[in-house]
Amino acid sequence: MKIIIIGAGPGGYETALLAAKRGVEVVLVEAGHVGGTCLNEGCIPTKSFCRNAEVLDELRDAEAFGVTGLSYDFDFKAVAARKNAVVEQLRGGVEGLLGHKLITLVRGKASFKDQHTVSVIPSDSSVISSEAEGRVEKSLEYSADYIIIATGSVSASLPISGAALPGILTSREILDLEEVPSRLCVIGGGVIGLEFASVFRSFGSEVTVLEYFKDILPRFDSDLSKRLKQSLGKRGIEINTQAQVTGITIDDSSVYKVSYTRKGKEETVEADRVLMAVGRKANVDSLNLADAGIEFTPRGIVVDDRTMQTNVPHIYAIGDINGKMMLAHAATFQGIVALDHIMGIENNIDLSVMPAAVFTTPEAASVGMTEDECKEAGRSVKCLKSFFRANGKAVTMAQTDGFCKLVVDAETGEILGCHLFGPHASDIVQEACALISRKATIEQFKDIIHTHPTLTEVLQSAAHNG
Numbered sequence: 379m380k381i382i383i384i385g386a387g388p389g390g391y392e393t394a395l396l397a398a399k400r401g402v403e404v405v406l407v408e409a410g411h412v413g414g415t416c417l418n419e420g421c422i423p424t425k426s427f428c429r430n431a432e433v434l435d436e437l438r439d440a441e442a443f444g445v446t447g448l449s450y451d452f453d454f455k456a457v458a459a460r461k462n463a464v465v466e467q468l469r470g471g472v473e474g475l476l477g478h479k480l481i482t483l484v485r486g487k488a489s490f491k492d493q494h495t496v497s498v499i500p501s502d503s504s505v506i507s508s509e510a511e512g513r514v515e516k517s518l519e520y521s522a523d524y525i526i527i528a529t530g531s532v533s534a535s536l537p538i539s540g541a542a543l544p545g546i547l548t549s550r551e552i553l554d555l556e557e558v559p560s561r562l563c564v565i566g567g568g569v570i571g572l573e574f575a576s577v578f579r580s581f582g583s584e585v586t587v588l589e590y591f592k593d594i595l596p597r598f599d600s601d602l603s604k605r606l607k608q609s610l611g612k613r614g615i616e617i618n619t620q621a622q623v624t625g626i627t628i629d630d631s632s633v634y635k636v637s638y639t640r641k642g643k644e645e646t647v648e649a650d651r652v653l654m655a656v657g658r659k660a661n662v663d664s665l666n667l668a669d670a671g672i673e674f675t676p677r678g679i680v681v682d683d684r685t686m687q688t689n690v691p692h693i694y695a696i697g698d699i700n701g702k703m704m705l706a707h708a709a710t711f712q713g714i715v716a717l718d719h720i721m722g723i724e725n726n727i728d729l730s731v732m733p734a735a736v737f738t739t740p741e742a743a744s745v746g747m748t749e750d751e752c753k754e755a756g757r758s759v760k761c762l763k764s765f766f767r768a769n770g771k772a773v774t775m776a777q778t779d780g781f782c783k784l785v786v787d788a789e790t791g792e793i794l795g796c797h798l799f800g801p802h803a804s805d806i807v808q809e810a811c812a813l814i815s816r817k818a819t820i821e822q823f824k825d826i827i828h829t830h831p832t833l834t835e836v837l838q839s840a841a842h843n844g
Contacts, residue, residue, distance in 0.1 A: 382522040384488045387414020389697035389709025390528035398480040409487040412472045416706040419550040426461040428737045431580035490670035495521045531658035531698035540626030547653045563649035567594035571655030576738035588621040599748040599797035677701035686716040731815040735804035743807035746795030746814045758788040764839035766800040770831035777801040782836040791819035
């Protein structure tokens with residue numbers, strides 16, 4: 379058996395490694411750096427920035443812990459250098475793993491020639507000149523029994539005037555800034571926009587966030603969204619919801635003016651830099667999907683939810699490219715599901731139980747159904763809450779802002795969802811993920827002993843409040 383995997387992001391390279399471990403020959407094609415968006419311009423570099431922001435915040439609060447007379451300077455160039463070193467270290471690790479004897483790593487841009495053949499223009503390709511044919515790039519062709527598409531996504535933009543002005547940042551360019559902007563306008567109050575808003579506020583920027591919907595984080599639990607908005611507001615981040623951005627201009631002083639309408643009024647935000655963070659779109663443009671007969675929509679490639687198969691049975695699509703859940707760990711597990719299906723292996727992976735986290739300060743995290751989703755589905759639920767201000771560990775850390783919300787089936791007691799806002803929410807949510815994926819009840823959870831004092835006791839406190 380031979381598999382071609384297009385894209386070496388988390389979904390692609392981890393699927394390739396698992397396939398090779400199982401004795402399958404793999405051709406892995408990548409146009410850029412291995413690790414994809416996540417490692418090179420997404421999850422990892424942004425979390426490096428988040429750590430720097432965390433350290434700065436702790437230094438500012440040092441007197442509360444008895445550290446006085448502290449003096450320090452903030453070197454943003456050192457922050458960027460550290461971020462680059464982290465990325466290079468992890469990328470080197472992935473490169474080493476992909477040296478497996480059953481994996482052929484091909485550097486170049488892939489497109490479909492037919493349903494079993496992929497054409498690749500190598501990244502270092504030279505150009506053949508011919509009077510008859512003009513300039514033709516060299517290409518390589520690979521065929522396989524199965525093909526997995528894992529080309530990820532690219533930053534989306536608003537169809538407004540000024541969106542393409544020089545200097546308008548995406549989540550990629552903002553990572554390469556050479557200095558901290560005095561004023562930053564973030565268009566979009568989703569995960570990406572809020573993480574950068576939180577980070578650059580800690581770095582010293584005045585930050586304004588413009589969000590089209592009535593709440594930030596529109597796909598998260600509404601209680602969580604509202605509380606996070608309040609918390610970020612207390613940190614000095616101005617968040618305007620129900621704000622429809624209509625255009626961007628720049629004056630002779632290199633000041634951007636972002637125009638928007640809100641509650642029927644025209645308003646303007648001035649900023650030194652503007653971040654366009656209105657989501658991402660599936661990276662399908664160069665794949666030539668039509669020649670392979672693969673169905674796709676503006677949202678992404680159409681796949682079977684259970685197998686990740688496209689309408690062409692031996693071709694699969696995993697990760698951001700199918701538009702289902704644009705998260706690195708979603709891509710990884712969709713890859714496992716696809717490979718297992720190819721190899722006829724049964725598994726118990728439930729892709730509907732997908733944890734998500736927002737690395738703001740404080741963090742937010744969610745898994746399972748929201749209260750509103752349960753109501754829309756006609757399920758009767760009860761919501762159990764607890765607060766970090768009553769958690770001993772949180773008090774010792776002086777990080778008491780936040781809460782835990784468990785959504786529980788009112789009849790069966792099954793835990794359907796968990797929504798957290800507070801310190802280390804991204805870590806704590808994993809316990810809830812395990813419970814939900816195994817359809818545990820709230821009574822069963824009450825019987826599980828937790829170490830004291832720990833932040834995870836916030837889950838137990840919520841359970842016992844029912």
